[in-house]
């Protein structure tokens with residue numbers, strides 16, 4: 300006849316397992332917390348504004364076409380200096396505060412489909428917070444729509460559309 304082992308006798312044998320389990324949970328929890336924290340920080344830094352609903356390939360197009368009809372790129376080159384754009388942007392080179400303008404004519408049409416390159420540039424200048432490029436802060440001044448005349452705005456868009464040629 301065998302006497303059943305009192306259940307309490309097994310207790311001390313399980314302690315190492317319990318300790319390992321608790322440690323495992325604590326470490327996993329810590330990493331999970333850290334991970335979520337890091338992800339949160341990244342999201343805050345990017346500040347990506349959701350793409351506005353209802354954008355079509357026609358958005359801003361009539362406005363931009365009108366502005367470009369009378370525009371000249373050479374004057375645009377002057378305005379980007381006069382209005383301080385080049386304090387943050389450069390044609391080439393690595394400036395961290397804002398994306399440089401090398402290749403912008405080619406890239407502009409891919410930034411925010413279905414906007415055309417010209418429409419994208421128009422929106423970037425007049426409503427910069429509508430779309431903020433990943434890894435940049437939304438630091439571009441929001442008042443160019445009122446500071447620039449229509450002629451100046453058109454000239455700048457024309458300049459950027461041909462920026463690589465300068």
Ligand code: HEC
Pocket residue numbers: 379382383384385386387388396397398399403407410420423424427428430431432435436437438439440443455459
């Ligand atoms: C104080 C700094 C600052 C000034 C001044 C500034 N910008 Fe910007 N600009 C930015 C930053 C930062 C971004 C990227 C974040 C964003 O998308 O808003 C940007 C984005 C842009 C883009 C989109 C670039 C791309 O690669 O898609 C264009 C175009 C642009 N700016 C044009 C201008 C023009 C034209 C002026 C002057 C009339 C100007 N900016 C003045 C900071 C600036």
